Amino acid sequence: MSRLLVRNGTVVDPSQGIHRVMDVLVENGRVAEVRARIDAGDAEVVEAAGFHVAPGFIDIHTHLREPGGEGSETIETGTRAAAAGGFTRIYCMPNTTPVCDSETGVQYVISRAASHGCINVVPVASITKGMLGEELTNFGRLMGCGAGAFSDDGRPVMNAEIMRRALEYTKLLGVPLFEHCEDMNLTAEGHMNEGVVSARLGIKGIPRVSESVMVSRNCALAAATGGHLHVCHVSTRESVHAIREARRNGVRVTAEVSPHHLTMTEDAVLGYNTNAKMKPPLCEKADRDALIEALEDGTIDCIATDHAPHSSQAKDNVFDAAPFGIIGLETAFPVLYTTFVTTKRWTLDFLVEKMTTAPAKVMNADWGTLRPGTQADFSIIELGEPARFERRHIFSKSINSPWIGATMKARIAATFVNGLQVFQHPDVVLAGAGTCEKLAANGTAKPKARKGAKA
């Protein structure tokens, strides 16, 4: 029997209302016990005194680019980036080449994740074949082989009839439709939020109504069908308003918000910064404030990164030729902790909840907990010490992050999946951790580290 004891860390587990110094005992990849002063016996011991221990984060919105986009990310590098950010379970979007719209596509992601990934990966399959918005994929068949949700992310389902049928059909399966809400006619050739900054920079704008008009339409369709609509990366105050209204009326709609929309505004684009170019675009301060409030009052359910790797060649370009998107797995928790918890706007428990049980709840799952008997997925976090986030802290294959050089007051010290360490921060010393042969020299476990663990 393999046993691991994480000793004297401050355990933060909102699912059990725990926030105090405790020990966590892991046996055979599962949480055996969480309480004060557990006898180590023959267990390996990680000394976590002074650190925090939280359930592994769950990200329901990432892009791993494999297959077809291996130049910017692979399942191997993407899951390492996730582990470096304290994530132990991620959903990856189907906008790969080819699109993940078939059993083969879903199985490919699952098998690559098993052989090369270091955390749990759930493939999201597309709503329509080829993401062309015309013909539904075989939802039942795809779920049967492991798809966790459906989305045409990156592209909206423009045809309301298709969206209606998709929402109707998913009622059968009990999974949400992750919808990227955008009216492509309104967006046209836009590259950033339409407003004062776009006027000044001479960049064609994307009007905020491009998102909210589709959020409103999709909420109406969810109301009409009773299907579960999940709105991806909400970015405007008008969309927040539409979601709040729909929820008030009992419509099954959930929503996520990204760390960048919670912390940045369109001002970040000044200087033609392509690492501030994403979809939906960064909006105004009033939008940002509305998103923060919406997360706080429950209108928006959870945080999701929309980790979108793009190669340097693609991003190092004139603004309107650069692709949309930034990476976000490594920085999500540190950025949000620094912005909202150190300033006392949020409690640590609130932030952890929004990154663990909250996204799990969107998926009707009970992940994101250290409850005994569950899979031992957790991270050990160092809080309070200001440290510069540098390029070498990026494990993604791409470096399109606006936070390189930023000072953050949180670092993920180590991440464990199934009780096995899959990440060790190169600059943080954690007695007892990172010493096992399972960890590669670069601080991340090689795939074979998971042998013996039951996934």
Added chain:
Amino acid sequence: MPRGYGRPVSKHVATVSLPGKDLLGIEGLSSSDLSTVLDTARGFKEVITRTVKKVPVLRGRTVVNLFFENSTRTRTSFELAARRLDADVINFDVATSSVAKGEALLDTIETIEALGADFIVIRHGSSGAPHFLAKAVRASVVNGGDGAHEHPTQALLDAFTIQERLGRIEGLRVAIVGDILHSRVARSNILALQKLGAEIVLVGPPSLVPDSFAAYGVEIEHTLRSGLRDADIVYLLRIQLERQRKNLFPSLDEYRLLYGINRERLGWAKPGALVMHPGPVNRGVEVTRDVMEMDESLITTQVTNGVAIRMAVFYLLQGAKSDVAAPGS
């Protein structure tokens, strides 16, 4: 120290220059920088009215005109300015290239660096392209127009033309009429004329003059009559035919009906108001031919002054690098 031809140029060593190695936009310039350019251009205007129109302050230097969009007028003006300063000029015409946006720029940068360019004049369809280029090269980059962002030498020559005619800019009311949203000329002129003390009113339909422009501290009017009220200068922008296809306005005919300038409508502005246009003019659309031929029209003067302004810009950017003789006095 090089000597001028014809009349000797004054012997003082240049101490004036522009901030930084590049001219990327009016945004980065102070009102005194603007005055420096206008004062310097006055000297060069005198040079180009001589029989021998050269001063060899850029002898041995290479100017590359890198034009990703067609513009014979602007390119010729830059070329003439560079030649009158005795520079070697290379015209890199990439407008016809079918290479995707951005890629062509990255590819071309290496070539230009290898050619040993001292100045690169860039015109590009992407806003911010000159800023991107300036970070990548040692040469001085001059923005010859980027997307819908800025066209600083146009604004400088416009300010020069106004000052030359009226002796001042401060306190003037300038109405800029037309497609403000897509106009780099409008943005650079708003910034330059405001810094020099003018009052700006933007005139055009709401789809081409959105409210977000109020952030510039300008007035916005959607009807021509109210927009022209008390205007000292009526600055007309070229209407781009392709915008109409995107339904930003219904038709050229309707544009002419609502915003076209003729003699009668010019009367809505201050008596004796001057008419300007960056060219090329869609005759009979933005403005009638008879208005263009009035003494109040500065349209051809703008073109002449473009050369003097661009000479001044090269000269001042060069001034940041070495000691060169100033022209005129």
